[in-house]
Amino acid sequence: MCLAYPYQILEITGPFTAKATVDGVSKEIYISLIGEPLRPGDWVLVHVDFAIQKIDEKTALETLKAYYEIFSKQYI
């Protein structure tokens, strides 16, 4: 019950809700637990239909770089 999944915001649909998508599936989610304003294109972590955290894209991309480094140092 503690697994959350990343979704990308498509559209803000109401004061508490947004339409969000991942892998071609979209659904209505609640964004009322997120303190900062959300815009279409933002990624959020969704659990039982509520966004519980905005995903930090910059940090995520840095992690991506870190993964590549680990991989390349050893195997390329």
Next chain:
Amino acid sequence: MKSSLSSIFKLTKDPQLVKALITKIKQFLSGIERPLKIMEFCGGHTHSLLKFGLDEALKPEIEFLHGPGCPVCVLSHERLNLALRIAQEKEIIFTTYGDLMRVPNSEGISLLSLRAKGKDIRMVSNAMEALSLAKENPKRLVIFFALGFETTTPQTAFLLERARAENITNLKIISNHILTTSVLEYLLSKYGVYMDGILGPGHVSAVIGASSYEGIAQKFDLPIVISGFDPLDILLAVKLLCKKILRKEKEVYIAYKRAVTFEGNLKAKELIQKVFKVRETFPWRGLGEVPYSGLSIKEKYEELDGEKIFESIPENREVSKGCLCGTILQGRAEPKDCKLFGKVCTPSTPIGPCMVSSEGACLAYFKYKGPLY
């Protein structure tokens, strides 16, 4: 924008990267005198470890102890029986999350079996569905049996807020929400420090923040590394944790920075504080009464608190005979130690919640290692 982040989500499952990182961890730990014991708190981590074979791949250097982070598994018999009793009241619409539906009590009764007998029991995929049901059925009482760690608590708090704002009078919430750090602290105080480090739960921590674990890391001299759920996320966190264990760095570290911050989700935390208060004690399966580990609804929201009206329901504390779920949840037994595993207790005939919940250790072992592992 979309493609860049999507590529991360693919990469975190990349089998070649996973293999490379496993090799690296094993190299790093080669020559170690005894296996490092790592407790993964969260049942979601248990499932990922088994699903991707990471637990086997990291043997013998690392031994994983499975923790109590499975909210359905740790729901006590008292509370389960409370749910079953309320669900049998006349005219009630009983709602809860799907995971709980199949958990049997010691007499083999589950919400699902009650539903088959005609009781109006509904699975909701989010807390707000209970509010919609209350609005659609103004003449009936709707119960939301709320459970979970801090990943589901703010949602229940939001439900209470909205029900109050919309003046809904036929909705009652029963809180079974529980606190991650309280149970960790309890385990470590009661049984001593029986692990070398802890893999912290990623999504609970997205809400409560890494700072919540600082007291535990210091008090018990333990490194805690917060991890995501994809195989590569877990391996990166495990690698860091091993380093910290060997270097004796007793600190909290976030290895899941894209979702977890030091302070957590402040708005969600505020909402929890506004609506809930900490109970002096709360019963857990296998652990008994754990001090300051549960949340009840504040008096301010009394009119929505279902516990107030159902308080006097008699409780049955009997445990299903032979089920070791409780000890497994402490990380002090494995599913194979249970005589019922795979024979009497299977996913289609579960005896205990560890075989029912999508985060339960017994289900993970059955699914990924088979009934005879």
